[in-house]
Amino acid sequence: xxxxxxxxxxxxxxxxGAGFIGSHLCRRxxxxxxxVLCVDNFYTGTKDNIAxxxxxxxxxxxxxxxxxxxYVEVDEIYNLACPASPIHYQLDPVQTTKTSVxxxxxxxxxxKRTKARILQASTSEVYGDPALHPQPEAYWGNVNPIGPRSCxxxxxxxxxxxxxxxxxxxxxxIKVARIFNTYGPRMHPNDGRVVSNFIVQALKDRPLTIxxxxxxxxxxxxxxxxxxxxxxLMATDAGVxxxxxxxxxxxxxxxxxxxxxxxxxxxxxxxxxxxxxxxDPRQRRPDIAFARRTLDWQPxxxxxxxxxxxxxxxxxxxxxxxxx
Ligand code: NAD
Ligand code: UDP
Numbered sequence: 001x002x003x004x005x006x007x008x009x010x011x012x013x014x015x016x017g018a019g020f021i022g023s024h025l026c027r028r029x030x031x032x033x034x035x036v037l038c039v040d041n042f043y044t045g046t047k048d049n050i051a052x053x054x055x056x057x058x059x060x061x062x063x064x065x066x067x068x069x070x071y072v073e074v075d076e077i078y079n080l081a082c083p084a085s086p087i088h089y090q091l092d093p094v095q096t097t098k099t100s101v102x103x104x105x106x107x108x109x110x111x112k113r114t115k116a117r118i119l120q121a122s123t124s125e126v127y128g129d130p131a132l133h134p135q136p137e138a139y140w141g142n143v144n145p146i147g148p149r150s151c152x153x154x155x156x157x158x159x160x161x162x163x164x165x166x167x168x169x170x171x172x173x174i175k176v177a178r179i180f181n182t183y184g185p186r187m188h189p190n191d192g193r194v195v196s197n198f199i200v201q202a203l204k205d206r207p208l209t210i211x212x213x214x215x216x217x218x219x220x221x222x223x224x225x226x227x228x229x230x231x232x233l234m235a236t237d238a239g240v241x242x243x244x245x246x247x248x249x250x251x252x253x254x255x256x257x258x259x260x261x262x263x264x265x266x267x268x269x270x271x272x273x274x275x276x277x278x279x280d281p282r283q284r285r286p287d288i289a290f291a292r293r294t295l296d297w298q299p300x301x302x303x304x305x306x307x308x309x310x311x312x313x314x315x316x317x318x319x320x321x322x323x324x
Pocket of ligand 2: 085086181192193194195197198209210211212216218254276277280281
């Protein structure tokens, strides 16, 4: 039987810890003197993302698929496991839903048994193609339940429902974060998300592919800001359960983003227009009043600064030959 009192360090489980956000979170938690257990099935995450953490005696890596039960002793759980890019989550949509739903049930069961706090990485996709702008947490969303994005959107919505039911029914201490588009170093170069696509294209002097007319908007949060918010949310009083929007409210069209990437890379690449994917939301911007108030937090990295660090990362990756 676990005895929390003999553990001086907080034992944090990060599912999806070898992914983009998860690897930054693991690193930050280690800096804060936590014992970190990273659980990942390497579906989209890589060992490279966490290679430098492996020698740390307070870091442990477990290859495991969270759609199966997990028996470990922990104090807090960050549930991030789930492919996040449309290309990856649509590759095996049934597995995507299973990861969100069965994964949530398994991790909530673990939280219930160990009395751990559990934070869910939910998403702005729960708002679908929003009819309300910007999106406050009270908005219920406009989601297509049967489209190609539904495995992700509805899987995450069901996970939120499960979190709230485990809280009401079993008293599990939950925190639900609705994360808006996040970018930064260690994004997967082939995951098809707009920031990584544009940067890789620009660095290779290939045309930047804008889907649709490029007037659709997103709000991009630098990963360090997001990780900071996740850790602050986990540390809030038990009464703070969310859902809480986390993101950067500065909003840009894809055309503006493409121009910024071209400027910052000094690339001679041109812009081409391609068809807009099905159910692509037209606009997205978080209302972060709740997070500002509750976490005493706001994003600090503007898009230009974040792009410079992200471009430097991809430049090194491409020069190093890790990405053909
Ligand atoms: P990512 O794809 O880089 O990371 C996801 C990680 O989960 C990967 O390491 C992957 O291998 C792992 N994983 C997937 N299925 C798993 C399973 N069944 N069992 C164990 N591990 C599994 O994505 P990310 O951008 O780091 O996103 C992390 C979380 O944040 C996801 O839950 C995502 O839905 C959420 N989120 C991200 C964004 C964003 O803009 N990056 C926005 C909203 C929400
Ligand atoms: N997008 C684009 N070109 C690309 C990749 C994406 O214009 O090469 C667009 C995409 O259609 C969407 C926006 O950029 O309107 C953000 O896409 P992403 O996949 O990064 O995130 P999400 O749609 O999940 O917010």
